[in-house]
Amino acid sequence: MWEALSQKLYFHSIDALLAMDGHGTFVWSAYLITVVVVAAILIAPRRRQRRFLRRLAGEIKRARGDRANVREDI
């Protein structure tokens, strides 16, 4: 399978792939920017969710702790 695929490759060396007959800078920079933006929109909501849950868990813990302290005082 890999052999059949490698025969269909258009570029035959890494240098040719990077250079793309002079268009490499344009093509690769466009792809790089896209990958960065796509990664950002995939990661951002997960980070937001994790941070929120951690903060909420902290608040719940503190609220429980406060209540326990009040009982001790009595």
Added chain:
Amino acid sequence: MWSFFHKLGSPPWLYAISGSILRWLLPATLLALAVGLAWGLLFTGPEARQGNSYRIIYIHVPAAVVALAGYYVMAIAGAVNLIWKMKMADVAMKSAAPIGAALTFIALVTGAIWGKPTWGTWWVWDARITSMLILLFLYLGVLALYEAFDNKAAAGKACAVLSLVGMVNIPIIYKSVDWWYSLHQPASIKFIGQSTIDSSMLHPLLLMIAAFYALFTCCLLLNMRAELLQREARTNWVKKLAVAADSRG
């Protein structure tokens, strides 16, 4: 049927079902993106007149197509919120805006990079490009408007109105390449009649368009889940989730 609509309005149900969808949709999306990128970059020949720079098409066109589709999602969700006061529609609308903005940004930037070797310029104030820039401002406008209000319900209404008014821009974007003949080429893929793109390039392009649609869906669900939790912060199911996530570390 009605029970489905009732469930759709239930945050814990939506949170659970979106989680089980994402479990397979997210890996499938990443796989499709990887295969599409490799196919377009490595396994297709150069275009006859543009050489290798045309390979930008595999991200430029999918990003632009889905940026437009995302606007429909945002505007329709806004309309549903206005008409039926469905809170979930407001969550969907707010969640669609940043993804649409990111995709429009990708379409504009990759278009500019593609324009340099092909047209000899990064930017022209042509109808298609200008209307896409307006699309970006509409997305950013909705995001900014949400932040401008303290009252969530009022913010949702104002944003819904803005996005519905902005719908005017969508047919202009579609038709711009036919109405004003300028540097940007007309559509190559046609639903009716022969597409003017070789099938060796069409197939990876179609895969990338499908992958970007899936990407939009994944990001929309991820954003909606984060937004849902924050809006439901006082409910027991969210508190349980927070405690469970905390004990997992």
